[in-house]
Amino acid sequence: MNYAPTIAPAAATSAHAKGAGEIRLVNLTKSFGDTDAVKNINLTIPHGSYCCLLGPSGCGKTTILRMIAGHETPTSGEIYIGDDMVVGKSPVERGTAMMFQSYALFPHLSVLDNVAFYLKMRGVGKEERRARAREMLERVQLSHLADRMPAQLSGGQQQRVALARSLITNPKVLLLDEPLSALDEFLRLKMRGELKNLQAELGITFVHVTHTQPEAIALADMVVVMDTGRIEQAASANEIYNRPTTPYVARFMGGQNVLTGKVKSVAGKIMVLESAKGEHFEVPVAGSAPKTRETVSISVRRDRISIAKPGKGKAAAPVNTVAGMVDSTEYQGSFVKVSVRLENGELFVAHVPDHDYFAGPVNHGDAVVAHWSPEHVHVLSKADTGGVKDPYAGSEH
Amino acid sequence: MAAPSYGKRPWTFYVLAALFTLFVIFLYGPMISVLVLSFQGPSAALNFPLRDPSLMWFDELFNPRRVGDVPGAFSRSLPLALITMLLTVLIAVTAGFAFRRRFRGATLVFYMAIASLIIPGLVLSIGILVTARFLGLSASWYTTALGAHLSWTLPFGLLIMFAVLGRLSPSYEEAAYDLGARRWQTIKEVVLPIVFPGIIAVALFGFTLSYDEFPRSWLTVGTLNTLPLEIWTMTTNVTSPALYALGTVTTVVSFIVIALALGSILIIQRRRSGSS
Numbered sequence: 001m002n003y004a005p006t007i008a009p010a011a012a013t014s015a016h017a018k019g020a021g022e023i024r025l026v027n028l029t030k031s032f033g034d035t036d037a038v039k040n041i042n043l044t045i046p047h048g049s050y051c052c053l054l055g056p057s058g059c060g061k062t063t064i065l066r067m068i069a070g071h072e073t074p075t076s077g078e079i080y081i082g083d084d085m086v087v088g089k090s091p092v093e094r095g096t097a098m099m100f101q102s103y104a105l106f107p108h109l110s111v112l113d114n115v116a117f118y119l120k121m122r123g124v125g126k127e128e129r130r131a132r133a134r135e136m137l138e139r140v141q142l143s144h145l146a147d148r149m150p151a152q153l154s155g156g157q158q159q160r161v162a163l164a165r166s167l168i169t170n171p172k173v174l175l176l177d178e179p180l181s182a183l184d185e186f187l188r189l190k191m192r193g194e195l196k197n198l199q200a201e202l203g204i205t206f207v208h209v210t211h212t213q214p215e216a217i218a219l220a221d222m223v224v225v226m227d228t229g230r231i232e233q234a235a236s237a238n239e240i241y242n243r244p245t246t247p248y249v250a251r252f253m254g255g256q257n258v259l260t261g262k263v264k265s266v267a268g269k270i271m272v273l274e275s276a277k278g279e280h281f282e283v284p285v286a287g288s289a290p291k292t293r294e295t296v297s298i299s300v301r302r303d304r305i306s307i308a309k310p311g312k313g314k315a316a317a318p319v320n321t322v323a324g325m326v327d328s329t330e331y332q333g334s335f336v337k338v339s340v341r342l343e344n345g346e347l348f349v350a351h352v353p354d355h356d357y358f359a360g361p362v363n364h365g366d367a368v369v370a371h372w373s374p375e376h377v378h379v380l381s382k383a384d385t386g387g388v389k390d391p392y393a394g395s396e397h
Numbered sequence: 398m399a400a401p402s403y404g405k406r407p408w409t410f411y412v413l414a415a416l417f418t419l420f421v422i423f424l425y426g427p428m429i430s431v432l433v434l435s436f437q438g439p440s441a442a443l444n445f446p447l448r449d450p451s452l453m454w455f456d457e458l459f460n461p462r463r464v465g466d467v468p469g470a471f472s473r474s475l476p477l478a479l480i481t482m483l484l485t486v487l488i489a490v491t492a493g494f495a496f497r498r499r500f501r502g503a504t505l506v507f508y509m510a511i512a513s514l515i516i517p518g519l520v521l522s523i524g525i526l527v528t529a530r531f532l533g534l535s536a537s538w539y540t541t542a543l544g545a546h547l548s549w550t551l552p553f554g555l556l557i558m559f560a561v562l563g564r565l566s567p568s569y570e571e572a573a574y575d576l577g578a579r580r581w582q583t584i585k586e587v588v589l590p591i592v593f594p595g596i597i598a599v600a601l602f603g604f605t606l607s608y609d610e611f612p613r614s615w616l617t618v619g620t621l622n623t624l625p626l627e628i629w630t631m632t633t634n635v636t637s638p639a640l641y642a643l644g645t646v647t648t649v650v651s652f653i654v655i656a657l658a659l660g661s662i663l664i665i666q667r668r669r670s671g672s673s
Contacts, residue, residue, distance in 0.1 A: 104571070117576050117586075
């Protein structure tokens with residue numbers, strides 16, 4: 001089986017003016033009956049960037065993609081591509097091309113004729129369109145399969161054909177609906193890298209819908225985290241991962257633990273939170289400090305936490321520490337994922353380097369304390385009201 | 398020690414196999430009897446055994462001296478079946494597309510279309526005749542009988558199209574739109590080729606249901622009979638193996654039609670899976 005040679009696009013394929021592929025969504029809303037799939041969204045995706053729309057099933061990410069593509073009409077609001085308001089225009093007029101989750105290759109046409117379909121619709125003669133389709137297939141290194149039917153191709157090959165079929169339209173914006181979800185793990189990682197390279201070489205805007213956090217972080221210049229029709233945070237992958245603004249994003253991205261407490265005191269650059277259970281957390285203050293008694297949520301990165309068995313007869317109440325019972329441990333190669341069940345029933349997760357873990361291993365049911373330094377604490381701009389639950393609680397990310 | 402068993406068939410397999418064999422004999426036995434007896438010799442016996450096999454009753458069929466007007470009946474039944482087939486395909490396919498987009502009252506219209514299947518054919522036949530008389534129209538195979546046949550074939554055609562289009566993912570049409578195809582181009586270049594085997598099935602149903610329809614033809618064909626009516630008339634007044642010869646010929650025609658339809662579906666599927 002031919003496992004995915006690299007996609008090698010010709011240099012400087014895209015002849016689009018700078019800024020032509022900028023996407024602007026203004027007060028965009030889409031309702032299906034009484035439910036709003038997308039609620040009043042504002043978002044600007046810069047020209048030539050790789051943008052990932054990330055969120056759980058039903059959060060509205062695919063609906064946004066389909067509205068940009070022209071396969072769904074907004075209930076209200078505007079969509080701009082470059083300077084053009086594109087609502088009501090066809091995909092070709094918009095300069096977009098979409099790659100469908102199922103690839104939607106036409107089963108009655110050969111690979112070559114699938115790729116040539118766009119040219120056929122434009123009235124390009126048989127010889128010329130086949131020659132150009134062959135050229136495009138060469139770029140995705142599939143010219144040897146030109147005469148095959150889609151049913152004879154593997155998943156990875158089908159995806160390449162779908163990609164070639166989209167790119168032959170010379171789009172300003174390529175829209176990808178969960179493009180990697182149908183592939184096995186090995187191929188997924190390989191194609192992930194190829195998509196990123198392709199985007200960099202073509203220099204056009206990619207909008208990629210996914211529900212997988214590592215995929216978004218690995219690919220995107222800009223990650224848009226969504227929840228039930230709203231944008232929770234839109235920023236660089238690094239920003240989203242390290243400085244989430246809301247408890248939802250912190251939990252959804254999976255790298256953080258969220259803790260909540262009331263402000264007890266503020267002293268210079270450090271304020272102290274007191275949790276409902278009476279634990280004290282030191283938090284660095286940037287800018288204006290919240291008022292005393294105000295509820296504040298913080299996040300602590302999983303890989304900045306140390307786990308220890310409780311010390312004997314410590315007098316002072318420990319700061320920056322939570323206590324609980326080990327719920328599970330999972331060996332991950334370079335680190336061990338230790339899940340601690342806190343007394344309030346929530347899970348607190350630490351990624352302990354394997355070397356440290358095996359120096360003093362803990363097991364299911366052991367009482368432990370988790371400790372961190374205040375410099376690894378990040379303040380969320382929104383307090384955790386307890387209503388938002390991590391949809392992927394306990395899953396591995 | 399018992400010998401190890403490598404998937405010995407259970408006794409139920411043999412019971413069910415025997416049952417199935419009986420069923421097949423029940424299905425085709427009568428047909429085979431008719432086929433054999435249609436080659437009966439000049440003894441003109443209507444029962445077994447077969448004596449002095451000959452083709453004389455086929456000759457009798459096509460050069461009628463004593464039997465009814467078989468060639469004439471055939472010359473009406475065949476075009477009637479073909480026209481019914483054509484109209485069924487045209488209407489069922491377009492109606493199927495209409496139902497892809499939910500419209501107000503879609504369910505009601507669908508059930509009304511299907512309900513005509515449960516109206517007894519003879520009653521419908523009378524109804525059509527009475528209505529035609531009332532409107533001052535004369536009954537003939539190409540007017541009233543055609544309408545009666547369509548009332549039978551259209552619901553079937555629609556049901557088949559529902560099954561066929563239900564499996565057609567909307568993303569094919571969206572992909573075509575995405576690649577700049579206009580509405581008509583999408584239908585012509587993408588949708589119709591993909592659902593073509595289903596359309597052949599609709600055509601096949603339209604043809605065979607019309608070709609051997611009796612109750613709905615009974616009062617609606619007017620003075621000139623279609624083939625099933627002719628056969629029925631012959632059973633009451635012809636007492637020669639020409640009857641069997643007629644059965645053989647009509648069955649052969651049906652089989653040819655079915656073979657053509659299934660053959661073309663098979664060729665299309667073979668081409669799509671690329672093993673040509």
